[in-house]
Amino acid sequence: MKEQKPHIIIIGAGFGGIRAARKLSKSDVRITLIDKHNYHLFQPLLYQVSTATLSIDDIAYPVRAMIKNQKSILFRMGEVTKVDFAAKTVFIDTNELSYDYLILAPGGTTNFFGLDSIEENSFGLKTLDEAVNLRNHILHKFELASYETDPARRRALLTFIVVGGGPTGVESAGALSELIYLVMAKEYHTLNFKEVRIVLVEASDKVLAAMPEELREATIEKLIRKHIEVRLCVQVTEYDGQRLTLKGGEIIPTQTVIWAAGVKASSLAAQLSCQHDSAGRIIVNEHLQIPDYPEVFAIGDAVHFQQDARPLPMVAPVAIQQADTASKNIASLLANRELQEFTYKDVGSMATIGRNAAVVSMGKLKLDGFIAWVIWLFVHILRLVDFRNRFVVCTKWVWEYLFYERLVRLITRQ
Amino acid sequence: MKEQKPHIIIIGAGFGGIRAARKLSKSDVRITLIDKHNYHLFQPLLYQVSTATLSIDDIAYPVRAMIKNQKSILFRMGEVTKVDFAAKTVFIDTNELSYDYLILAPGGTTNFFGLDSIEENSFGLKTLDEAVNLRNHILHKFELASYETDPARRRALLTFIVVGGGPTGVESAGALSELIYLVMAKEYHTLNFKEVRIVLVEASDKVLAAMPEELREATIEKLIRKHIEVRLCVQVTEYDGQRLTLKGGEIIPTQTVIWAAGVKASSLAAQLSCQHDSAGRIIVNEHLQIPDYPEVFAIGDAVHFQQDARPLPMVAPVAIQQADTASKNIASLLANRELQEFTYKDVGSMATIGRNAAVVSMGKLKLDGFIAWVIWLFVHILRLVDFRNRFVVCTKWVWEYLFYERLVRLITRQ
Numbered sequence: 041m042k043e044q045k046p047h048i049i050i051i052g053a054g055f056g057g058i059r060a061a062r063k064l065s066k067s068d069v070r071i072t073l074i075d076k077h078n079y080h081l082f083q084p085l086l087y088q089v090s091t092a093t094l095s096i097d098d099i100a101y102p103v104r105a106m107i108k109n110q111k112s113i114l115f116r117m118g119e120v121t122k123v124d125f126a127a128k129t130v131f132i133d134t135n136e137l138s139y140d141y142l143i144l145a146p147g148g149t150t151n152f153f154g155l156d157s158i159e160e161n162s163f164g165l166k167t168l169d170e171a172v173n174l175r176n177h178i179l180h181k182f183e184l185a186s187y188e189t190d191p192a193r194r195r196a197l198l199t200f201i202v203v204g205g206g207p208t209g210v211e212s213a214g215a216l217s218e219l220i221y222l223v224m225a226k227e228y229h230t231l232n233f234k235e236v237r238i239v240l241v242e243a244s245d246k247v248l249a250a251m252p253e254e255l256r257e258a259t260i261e262k263l264i265r266k267h268i269e270v271r272l273c274v275q276v277t278e279y280d281g282q283r284l285t286l287k288g289g290e291i292i293p294t295q296t297v298i299w300a301a302g303v304k305a306s307s308l309a310a311q312l313s314c315q316h317d318s319a320g321r322i323i324v325n326e327h328l329q330i331p332d333y334p335e336v337f338a339i340g341d342a343v344h345f346q347q348d349a350r351p352l353p354m355v356a357p358v359a360i361q362q363a364d365t366a367s368k369n370i371a372s373l374l375a376n377r378e379l380q381e382f383t384y385k386d387v388g389s390m391a392t393i394g395r396n397a398a399v400v401s402m403g404k405l406k407l408d409g410f411i412a413w414v415i416w417l418f419v420h421i422l423r424l425v426d427f428r429n430r431f432v433v434c435t436k437w438v439w440e441y442l443f444y445e446r447l448v449r450l451i452t453r454q
Numbered sequence: 455m456k457e458q459k460p461h462i463i464i465i466g467a468g469f470g471g472i473r474a475a476r477k478l479s480k481s482d483v484r485i486t487l488i489d490k491h492n493y494h495l496f497q498p499l500l501y502q503v504s505t506a507t508l509s510i511d512d513i514a515y516p517v518r519a520m521i522k523n524q525k526s527i528l529f530r531m532g533e534v535t536k537v538d539f540a541a542k543t544v545f546i547d548t549n550e551l552s553y554d555y556l557i558l559a560p561g562g563t564t565n566f567f568g569l570d571s572i573e574e575n576s577f578g579l580k581t582l583d584e585a586v587n588l589r590n591h592i593l594h595k596f597e598l599a600s601y602e603t604d605p606a607r608r609r610a611l612l613t614f615i616v617v618g619g620g621p622t623g624v625e626s627a628g629a630l631s632e633l634i635y636l637v638m639a640k641e642y643h644t645l646n647f648k649e650v651r652i653v654l655v656e657a658s659d660k661v662l663a664a665m666p667e668e669l670r671e672a673t674i675e676k677l678i679r680k681h682i683e684v685r686l687c688v689q690v691t692e693y694d695g696q697r698l699t700l701k702g703g704e705i706i707p708t709q710t711v712i713w714a715a716g717v718k719a720s721s722l723a724a725q726l727s728c729q730h731d732s733a734g735r736i737i738v739n740e741h742l743q744i745p746d747y748p749e750v751f752a753i754g755d756a757v758h759f760q761q762d763a764r765p766l767p768m769v770a771p772v773a774i775q776q777a778d779t780a781s782k783n784i785a786s787l788l789a790n791r792e793l794q795e796f797t798y799k800d801v802g803s804m805a806t807i808g809r810n811a812a813v814v815s816m817g818k819l820k821l822d823g824f825i826a827w828v829i830w831l832f833v834h835i836l837r838l839v840d841f842r843n844r845f846v847v848c849t850k851w852v853w854e855y856l857f858y859e860r861l862v863r864l865i866t867r868q
Contacts, residue, residue: 078864116600117597168866183492432849436842447842449518449519450493451492452582453583
């Protein structure tokens, strides 16, 4: 019963993969969408899971529910172990699937830059499981601290280091500060919250490097007002789970290190037989094809695409715009039309540091403070998958805003 | 800095423990509330977590958030390993705490009646982790079935056995049926849902034994209408994870057995040096004290209390009413007043089998069908901890009711 329609395999159900699947489902093709998880993850709000504001189903959405009306898309949960470009075959667990066209959208993963001790003992913030583990860990440290009588051990339990001054690091540090000082401080009556220490460590001399200078300054000021120590030009070299070593020899006793200092291409992308950059990202041509294999496209975080002499950032808008171009180009190949070149239209960037505080940079618009925060809220609510998510997330945000309460403070595994 | 106020330790932050702590916080005492989790769990809706309607924070609530306004209550997360009644000491992890009064409310746990192979391979439904594991397991079996080509293996993946015809078993089977036939059937286009089998197995000749006969009949009829095979007078003897053996020798190939066939007292209750019944429950006197230790009270699922010649059921209303009596009696001991005897006021029982379908028995009121279902909804919404929970749970129920969708279908661990 082999169908004659062209078969397109899409690897990855992130922003890019889902978008491409939906676009291509309008053509007369069969699509197999593969992901190792059964859900699409809204990564930009992952830090709100780790800091107990949102629960997993607020930011993760079943892939099958997203595509249930597109019957030409078959979903397959599984891990792709290998792709054979010459044989046009994808190896998934113990099966093989052959394709006519392939879109690689496997996404990114945390880059520890070869620092093994840090990889072993710190928390990344790229997957749902990592976020839940971090939530459990932070809450558990407070429980332990609440009856720890040794002051040095108690301080180590109450010291939280966030490494990386990009949006993920800044937003995580801000959310952690509000969790601790606005929510938990009301409940741990036996603890002295002056013993709590949150440190944001950044190797370069800037936080939010993509932002204009005035917004970077505003960000640092807001972080400091939230009792976060900002340490610029500081590199981290080792962490054994108890003591964090900085370059130069300074040692900070801490039981919690959150690593938001780098992203690289997923391991699948890095092991494909094609050209890569130093972060393992696939180098594509102007049509987003892999050179030598015109039927293979690559999009999103796993791709290195130069524009204005530098690679595009690993963010959702790039993945979505690339998905549009890649799916148009596959449709063009099917119809023997000319291919489109990809150009990224910059949509700007934004980050929130906490209640009433965000920075927004869009073209000439540069905002910080309350209005930036309201824009941040709206943009993030609107980008959630459906009305039910938006409604529940709104409810939780309003609740937190009014009552300074975070109700996902549940330790589910230890 | 030892305070002179009497110190009351309460072990367990379930319905009984929380109630007792709040009542006693009005007296001039110090209270330490201990639980191995940092949350209070609304167990009656646990099956809605395992069947992907609700997420964990809808039914679990941080204990510290519940008692933040009662500063005389100190919360301590930890596992009580031993209680020394003679020395009035509770051993928790590596610490010891001494008490003037003690309330034991450690709750219940799944009773596998010594069937080791079943304990090892089936799912209980008493803890949050169990419910999340079961959700992951059910969803994962469907993913595997969706590309399993061997029909026998596929049927085993799609066969779900619920053991136990009490409220937990009946509600779980009903919710599972709706998850499969109303939600997943729309999405797994390659599966034939006639291959799905849900079996409810009960050792006695009745489901919902506490209900009057007409409601038991109505329940069975509703279960059958939901494509659930109801097997009465059938005992289960062994399960190796692949094949379930029934007494008499029948074998059902299945990868999923949900065990809702029995509850016993928690292991802490069972190991205390006092009198127990066959389910490990503590035998108390008419004032809920442990004989010989008038300063020690026991309440809830871990207690055996005879009334009308049979032990009270292990349900929340019993625990709550016992908490009221135990805390009053401690206040009376402090004031040298006479103790109150405990009498349970029956509040009736209810169970839902799915949308528009429930049975309710309260005194002379016996209802089944839509009105019973509405009563069930109201009672459960009102019993949730606070307004935010109620609001979000309502939203999710309305969503599911209108759109036949369950959005917590997330496989988070495998």
